[in-house]
Amino acid sequence: MAGDGLITIGGLARACGLTASALRFYDDCGLLVPVRVDGMTGYRYYSEAQVDRGVLIRRLRGIGVPLEVVSEILDGDSARAERLLDDHVAELAERAREAAAVTRVIKAEIRAGVMLSAAVLAAAIEQVRSAAALDREIPVLSGILVESSADSVTVTATDRYRLSTRAMVPVRPSGATWSAVVDASDFGGIGSWLRELDEVTMRCAGGELVLTGGGAERRCGAIDAAYPDYRAMLAGLAAVRTRVVAERDALLAVLENWGAEQIVFFADESGLFVRRNGRIEPSDTEPQASEPQHIPASVTGPDTELAFSPTTLRPALVSAIGPEIMLDIAAADAPVVVRSANDGDLTTLVMPTAIANSKEPRA
Template identity: 30%
Template structure:
C-alpha cells in the first residue's frame, strides 16, 4: 500500500489536497490507521489520483469528478465521455464569452489611452533620505509581479506628489505600499514605473544616511548617490490606480508579535486552495480569525467559523518579513475582504493580501 506522502508524490496532488478529497468523499483511502489516523492507499488508486489531478487542472467541478471516478472502472464509459464533453463545452462557451468581453474592453482602453496625458512629461528632481528610500523599497519589493502578460506589474510605482513619495508594488494577489519624505519638488503629481532590475540597482546604492537625488526625465529614471548612479528606462505602461484599493472596509485589528505569529504560521495547519496560482499549482493557505480577546489564531482544519479569513501562507510570511517590525498590526474584515498587515508606528507602510477560497 502507498502512504499519503507517496500517493501525493506519484499522483500529482499535495498531501493537504488528498486529505480534503478524503473528507469530501472523492478519493477515500483504502485504510486509515485507527491510532495515528494515517492514510494508506491501494496501488490501483494511483490511477484515480492522477485522473483526479488532471480533472482538477481542467477546472472540472468536484460533483462531476465524483461521478467520473465512480464510473471510470466500469464497463460502460458513456457517462464519463458525456461528463468530459459537457465540461469541455462549458469551457468553450466561457472562453467565447470572455473573448467578446475582452474585445469590448480593448476598444474602451484604446479610447481611454488616446485621451490620457502622461503624468511624467516634465523633468522632476528631488532629494530623498537614503535610509527612508531603502526601507520603502524593502517594504514593497516582495509584492511585485512576474507575469510576462502584465509587464507593468514587474516594476515598482514611484508616485511623487508634493513633498511625498509613495512606492507601490502588486502582482494582483497582494499589494504593498510604503512612503518616504522628499525635498526639492513640491510640484504636481508625477508617476513613473521603475522596472525591478533598476529598482534593485537603486537599492544597492542606498547604504548610508545621506540624501540621494532622484531624477525623472520623461521615461528615464536616475538615482544619484554621491558619484554613483543607477539609471534606466521606466516601464511605458500605466500602473493601476492603487488609491482605489487601499480604502478597505472596517475590520477587526489585532497586534501580533511577529516572531511568534510567524512560528504559528510555519508550524500550524494549512489547507489547499481551490484557485490555482500562476504556475498552475495549488498553494497552501493559512486560515485566520481574530478571537474575542483580540488574539489572531491559525485555525485548525475542522474550524469553519464564518469569520475565518484564508490567505496564501507564503505571501503572508513575505509580508511579515517586509513589515520589518517586532510587532505588527493585522486587520481582518469579512472572509471576502483583503487582509492588511500594517506597522503600528507607520501606517503609511502596509501590505494587502487578497483572501483565497479554501477547499474545506
C-alpha cells in the first residue's frame, strides 16, 4: 500500500490477479490508468476503487474479448455492455462450430490416410527395397522406413553399406504426420497389386501399415524399433570433390558379366574408366584384373579412383531414375551419392571399398 489510500502497482496486481506488466500495458491502452504517477520515480499508484475494474478486465480478456470491446463494455451503459457480451459469445459459438467442422474433416483425412499414385509408390518401393539388409543381425535394417508429412511421403532403406531414399508428392496429403518401419519382405509381392491400381491410400493403424485401393486392403506389419537418423547422415556428407555424369545403361552393360569381382572406377577429364579387379571372395587361383573399359562421361573436379563391391553398386544403378546417373564423390573412403542427373527424387548412398591391389586403372 501507498500513502493517501493509494495502492502500488504490485499491490493492485495481487488484488486483481494480473501481472505488473499487464497493468502497465493496460495503462498504455487507456483501460486502467493510475490515479497518480510519481514524477521522480515513475511509480504508478491506483485507488482501491480500481480493483473491481482490474478484475473485470482480467475476466473479459480471459474469454477473449478484444481490447476495443473491453473498453466499450467498461465505459458504456449496461444495456450496451450486455449486447456486446452477447455478440462476443455468439461469435465464439460460431468459431467453435467452424472448428468442429474442420476437426471432423481432418479426422476423416487421418482415418483415410494419405493418397498416392499407386504406380509411383510401387516404383519407389522397388527402388529402395534392395538397400534393406538381407540378414536380421540388426532387425530394423531389414525394414523400409515409411514417413508421411504434410506435403510428402518418403521411403528409405539402408543396410549400412548402401542407403536409398525416395520422396513422393501425394495426390491427397494426410492430416497427420506419422512414420512406420515395414519389413521389406512384406513389400515383396505388393508391387504387382499396386500396378493394377490408379491410386492407393496409406495409413498407419494399430502397429500396421494399411494400404487400401480397388476395394481391397493390404496390411504390412511394422518393426517396433527406432530407425537410424538417415537425414543426419545425408547432412553430414563431406563436400563433393568430383562429379561424374554417365549413361546408366552403358555402365550396367560393362558390369553385367563381371560376377563377384571388385569394380574399380577411374574418372578424369576424358571420361570414366571401369575395370574389374579380381574376386572379393578367396579363390584357389589369382584372377587378373581386366583391361579398363571407357565409358563416355562428363567429369568435373580432380581425377579420382575408387572401388565398389558389385553387391552394393549394381542394385544402386539398376534402381536409379532416368537414363543418366550422377555420381557425387567426396573421397575414395566416403559414401558416394548416386542419383538421377535430371530427377532428384531418388537418392542412393553407396559405400566404396578399399582397392584390392595397387595396379594402375588404365593400360
